[in-house]
Amino acid sequence: MILVVDGLNRDRFTSLLDEMFQLRARVFRDRLGWDVQVRDGREIDMFDDLDPAYLLLLDENMNVVGCNRMLQTTGPHMLSDVFDDILCGQPPLRSATVWENTRFCVDTERLKRPGSSKTVSYATCELMVGILEYGRDSGISDVISVIDPLMDRVLKRSDNAPYDYIGQTVQMGKTKAMAALNDCTDERIDRVRRFAGITGEVFLDEDEVADAIAAIESVKHLPMDLQNYCDAQIADATTPQEREAAIALQRTLSDLYSSPARCDA
Amino acid sequence: MELIDLAGTPEGQRDYVAHLKRLCHAAGVEYATYAASNPLTGTMHAFTTYPDAWKNHYMERGLHNLDPALNAAARSVAPVDWSRLTRAEGFDQVFAESSDFGMPTRGLTVPVRGPLGETGLLCVCASMPQREWQSLKRNIMGDLLTNAVHLHDTVMNSDPLMKTLRKPNLSVREIEILKWIAAGKTQQDVGDILMISHRTVEVHLRSIREKLCTISTPQAVGRAVSLGIVPPG
Structure with a gap:
């Protein structure tokens, strides 16, 4: 599921953004070998200071397993600046209804681990559906994405082939980069959803994510044996009622341990 | 609207x-x-x-x-x-x-x-x-x-x-498309001539109109001619 983080709510999700910057360092520097600035294991550039909109693909445990970054093409964005190789030095498209999508990636390592509930292909489709629907719902008609050839192949295989490319494919680090055009029409969204079998809402409510993160954080206060006990109780629950009761117990215990005042008393 | x-x-x-x-x-x-x-x-x-x-x-x-x-x-x-x-x-x-x-x-x-x-x-x-x-x-x-x-x-x-700082900056492709439109070709024609999808033509025209600060394509043509971006037809 996807959480939208932008200038309005980024203060609430700093830990998720931090995870995202680390994922970007692993993907764009380590895997693709792009010339990106990495500090303390985090890839952050000047466009991250412009309050972009991020889509964060989260797994059940609120880990970031995919991300992207969107900017308006009417203002400063990557194609107007750092990616001008791709455009052969030509000025980029500028339109109120076209957004730029960059740093689009999924965490293939994590998704390929045993026990991962999603495949790389499904996760990529889910993130793409999120991008297209977020665009469509914001009045956007088309998205121009800076991607590598592998991502391009994944899009093509997912019934989501770009309808065109702008400029040329250029060598970038260990791989190449290109600028692809995708429309945010219902027709395309339906196609990708059908391909991946995605039904229902892909977006998460930000309050629910904030609560879930707080719950995960609070469990960290529990001593290891109690944490294991709670995990086992939740895992062994055979009915929804039992599961709820086990979660409630975990929450109560966490509250006790996370509040020093009460521990002292 | x-x-x-x-x-x-x-x-x-x-x-x-x-x-x-x-x-x-x-x-x-x-x-x-x-x-x-x-x-x-x-x-x-x-x-x-x-x-x-x-x-x-x-x-x-x-x-x-x-x-x-x-x-x-x-x-x-x-x-x-x-x-x-x-x-x-x-x-x-x-x-x-x-x-x-x-x-x-x-x-x-x-x-x-x-x-x-x-x-x-x-x-x-x-x-x-x-x-x-x-x-x-x-x-x-x-x-x-x-x-x-x-x-x-x-x-x-x-x-x-x-x-002055915001002077319209059209790409070669945008100028190419605009020249064909100025010559009376339809969007469909332009796509066929340049062998690009019709949606690509449409997205470029939208960009052209916005860069030239106009609402309609004919206005954009007029503006481009007056700025010397496209030769008068």
Whole structure:
């Protein structure tokens, strides 16, 4: 599921953004070998200071397993600046209804681990559906994405082939980069959803994510044996009622341990 | 909704409030406001169709410094429904006071980011049931974005220095497409001639119109000819 983080709510999700910057360092520097600035294991550039909109693909445990970054093409964005190789030095498209999508990636390592509930292909489709629907719902008609050839192949295989490319494919680090055009029409969204079998809402409510993160954080206060006990109780629950009761117990215990005042008393 | 043209009116005679009123009518909303500051001079540009009582109160109390529909919403990439602002600073005060004046509480702010990093804001609001508001928003969102950029570009270009810095910068492909359109070819023809998809032609034409600060393609052709970008046909 996807959480939208932008200038309005980024203060609430700093830990998720931090995870995202680390994922970007692993993907764009380590895997693709792009010339990106990495500090303390985090890839952050000047466009991250412009309050972009991020889509964060989260797994059940609120880990970031995919991300992207969107900017308006009417203002400063990557194609107007750092990616001008791709455009052969030509000025980029500028339109109120076209957004730029960059740093689009999924965490293939994590998704390929045993026990991962999603495949790389499904996760990529889910993130793409999120991008297209977020665009469509914001009045956007088309998205121009800076991607590598592998991502391009994944899009093509997912019934989501770009309808065109702008400029040329250029060598970038260990791989190449290109600028692809995708429309945010219902027709395309339906196609990708059908391909991946995605039904229902892909977006998460930000309050629910904030609560879930707080719950995960609070469990960290529990001593290891109690944490294991709670995990086992939740895992062994055979009915929804039992599961709820086990979660409630975990929450109560966490509250006790996370509040020093009460521990002292 | 239709796109409302500002390009036809000579600079000195532009009536932005009347323009916003036409925009309200076309979009089916009650009030509209535009605000931006010139990044070079710091001059504030603000126009609104709000009734005088609310406008005066707003100015006297300096609510623009507090209003999350301007300040928080300016940090968004996507248009911001005001229902998303309830947690933002200033929301309780500004929205309580606006409802005392009988102002609508359903609203949308469209942030426009300009090439010099400046942000222009177009706000629209209306009183109507939630479901109606959702469907209205869906219908007008795309055109509202295009209108907002056109308005912002026109206001920014009214400053001579800004106009120089924001000179239209068309790509070779855009000029190529525009030349064929000027020669009387349809979008379909141009796609076939250049062997690109029709949607690519459409996206480029949209970009061309916006770069030249025009609403229609024929106007863009006229503007391009007068700027010497495309030879007269």
